[in-house]
Amino acid sequence: MSCTATLRQSGGSIILSIPKAIAKAMAVEAGSVVELIVEERKLSVTPARRSLADRLAASPASPAKWQRDDSLHDGPVGRELL
Template sequence: MTIAVLRRTGGSITLSIPKAIAQTMGVDASSSVSLSVTGRTLSVTPAYSIETLLAGLSVENSHELIEAGDRGAERIDW
């Protein structure tokens, strides 16, 4: 377990992520992260933009389109 010290920066409290942990998480200083709190536990996870996710999409890692047909009340006839 790594212990980090919180610091005040303006009106916020800053948590510095050690380099080794950032590398393990796959983040750097320009990365966006998602923060969530459960009880007294803070979780930090990489937040990927739709552009980043789509950039990783290729013919090799995607499946064939599946025709689902008409279903339920979501069909709208104009």
């Protein structure tokens, strides 16, 4: 997928708006963190990889809740091999 876009000035920055179809194809939205790489005058935009610590910190569940989860202490329910 490709398209053209016009750069705008906002304060001291130059703004590039990402068309909705491209944002959807990239699985990003407003507020997403992206990585910008410039090589030989080409700009590459990719969603930033989040560390496991960042993902866990953003999780609505906490490790304390996981330890209280009664289903963690259930026995086998099928033909599991232990």
